[in-house]
Amino acid sequence: MSRYHIFSPSDAIDYARRHGPGLGTELSAEEVGDGNLNQVFRVVDEESGRSVIVKQALPYIRCVGESWPLTRERARIEAGVLLQHGRCCPEHTVALLHQDAGLSVLLLEDLSAWRLWRQALLEGNAPAGAAARLGHYLARVLYHGSDFGLASTAKRAEVARFSNPELCATTEAVFFDDPYRDHQRNNIAPGLRPLAGQLWRDGALKRRVAALKHRFLCDAQALLHGDLHTGSVFITEDELKVFDAEFGFYGPMGFDLGSAIGNLLLNLCGQPGLNPGEKGRAEQWRRLEEVLTLWRVFHDEFTALATGCADPALAEPSYVEEFLVQVWRDSLGYAGTELIRRTIGIAHVTDLDGIDDAGLRLDCQQNALRLGRELILGAETCADGNALRALLAAYG
Ligand code: SR1
Ligand code: MG
Ligand code: MG
Ligand code: MG
Numbered sequence: 001m002s003r004y005h006i007f008s009p010s011d012a013i014d015y016a017r018r019h020g021p022g023l024g025t026e027l028s029a030e031e032v033g034d035g036n037l038n039q040v041f042r043v044v045d046e047e048s049g050r051s052v053i054v055k056q057a058l059p060y061i062r063c064v065g066e067s068w069p070l071t072r073e074r075a076r077i078e079a080g081v082l083l084q085h086g087r088c089c090p091e092h093t094v095a096l097l098h099q100d101a102g103l104s105v106l107l108l109e110d111l112s113a114w115r116l117w118r119q120a121l122l123e124g125n126a127p128a129g130a131a132a133r134l135g136h137y138l139a140r141v142l143y144h145g146s147d148f149g150l151a152s153t154a155k156r157a158e159v160a161r162f163s164n165p166e167l168c169a170t171t172e173a174v175f176f177d178d179p180y181r182d183h184q185r186n187n188i189a190p191g192l193r194p195l196a197g198q199l200w201r202d203g204a205l206k207r208r209v210a211a212l213k214h215r216f217l218c219d220a221q222a223l224l225h226g227d228l229h230t231g232s233v234f235i236t237e238d239e240l241k242v243f244d245a246e247f248g249f250y251g252p253m254g255f256d257l258g259s260a261i262g263n264l265l266l267n268l269c270g271q272p273g274l275n276p277g278e279k280g281r282a283e284q285w286r287r288l289e290e291v292l293t294l295w296r297v298f299h300d301e302f303t304a305l306a307t308g309c310a311d312p313a314l315a316e317p318s319y320v321e322e323f324l325v326q327v328w329r330d331s332l333g334y335a336g337t338e339l340i341r342r343t344i345g346i347a348h349v350t351d352l353d354g355i356d357d358a359g360l361r362l363d364c365q366q367n368a369l370r371l372g373r374e375l376i377l378g379a380e381t382c383a384d385g386n387a388l389r390a391l392l393a394a395y396g
Contacts, residue, residue, distance in 0.1 A: 002102040004072065012041035012054040019098035019107050020052045029054070032112065035231075035244065036063040036347055037070065042112055051112070052097065057104040057246070061170075063347075071166040074246040075104035080162060081248030082106075084223055085137075088144035092137035094234070094243035111234040111241055118230035121267045122350060124275060124283055126235070131290035133240035134233065134260060135297025142253045142298075143305040145223030148314050159220045164249040168216075171226070171247060175337050176213035179345045180206055188344045191362045195369050196344050208376045212333045220250035228256045229338070229349070230263040254330025257298065261291050261331055262338025262372075266351045269339070269368040269395060273355030288392055292385045295331070299324055329379045332388070336375030343368045371395050 007015070009029035017023055026046040033040035033055075039062065041054040057075040061068040079099040086093040098107035120126035143149045150158065178185050181200055188196050199205060225232070226247030234241050268287035271280035306320045314320075342349045343365050352368060355361035374391060375382075382388055 002100050004103055006058065007039065007041065007054070007056045007103075007105070009041060012043055015100070015103070015105060016043035016052050016054055016107065021097065022048070022050055023052070024048060033062070037061055037074075037246065042110060051110040053108040053110050053112075055106045055108060070170065072104035074164070074167050075099070075106060076101050077162060077164050077167065077248055078244075078246040079106055081223065081225065081245035084145065085141045085225070085242070085245065089137050089140040092133060092240050092242055094241045108243070111243070114234040114236050114239070114241070116231050117233040117235050117240070118263070118350065120235060121230060121264075122274065122354065124279065127237045129238060130233075130235050130240055131294040132297045135294040136301060137240070137242060138257060138260075138298045139301035139305065141225070142222040142256065143302055146221055146253070148306040148309045148311065158223060159250040162223055162249050164226075164247070167226070167247045168249050172213060172216065174345050174347060175341050176209055176216065179341045180209055185346045186344055187346055187348060189362065189365060192344060192365055192369070195366055199340065199369065199373065202373070205373055205376060208333065208379070209337065212330070212337060212376070215252045215330065216255060219252040221253050222250065224248055224251045224253070224256045226251070226256070228259040230260070230267070252330050253327050255334050257295070257327065257331035258334025259338050260294060262335035262342070263349070264291050264294075265335060265339055265371060266342055266349050266368060268392070269371060270351040270355060270364050273357060273360035273364045274351070276360070288389065291388070295328065295385065329382075332375050332382055333379035336372040336379065339368045339372030339375065343372070367395055
């Protein structure tokens, strides 16, 4: 196994040259990482124009620095999740070309000619089919990584292989703990302090958040992506691929669905500031339709797979439907936690922070906090898409 050292651009070039398929000798590298955790190089063959991505886990959280160490084991987890999800849904999973566990490096197909779904949503020109594609991806990967799709012996082994304790602890802190208390890791705009303080004193809310955290801790339903926000998804007009799976673990399906839905709703909340007037209202309507489409495609495809599964008990159609009712509720609850943590927690999103006008930005952030709270509190009673439509009417 190779010895770990932090890559320079020329290390990335050497690695790509040794392991990248069809790369020549005239290679250049540029650091393009804009995430919170890792360094990412784009290596280009100047003659053929071919390119690859070299992603390396650092021994700490990049956006915080060495004061928050984080296991490099996350690179092995990410490689495993991408391979597993790539087997069930190759059309929507970024291709892993090579990995080196010692160096904590992954070689990945380069999708930088594609666009991030978040960026397309911000620009107001996201393709209509992206939500359905993500619903298809979620149905396939969550089914095949669950007790519906796996024999119980195989599934128990997979739960152990993907236990990912440190990355899960990070999620537990930034999703379920910090935003509900006055913690130094939070990033709270001064104008949001009064509303944040109300959340910290809201006993009913904190009880539901505790229940969501508890399910996250103990409900090993399927191999999740673990960080499925709209910046973890590359798109073209008719394609979609998910990447950045280092938070993968066995958890509740609603966590992945809720992360994706939560990010669509963050964009919805940001629209009055991003696109004041009619354009923003049209975008909000699209976000709602995307949420409903994502869920419908997931629900229908998962139902078809699960009712045909090999387990004679779990395949019972009435049970599959009962199970999915709970997944829907979980999804709304986790979407609510995503809205809150992206507004006052450590890691924000451009959909809100990118709003230029300070007054409009504050209005949108307050709406995101209020909607997050309503989703968390209403998750158990918001029965279907029509109920969600009604709940969201106040935010349009
Ligand atoms: C410490 S920041 C952690 C967040 O960054 C990643 O992108 C994930 O979203 C995670 O929650
Ligand atoms: Mg089974
Ligand atoms: Mg990421
Ligand atoms: Mg990442």
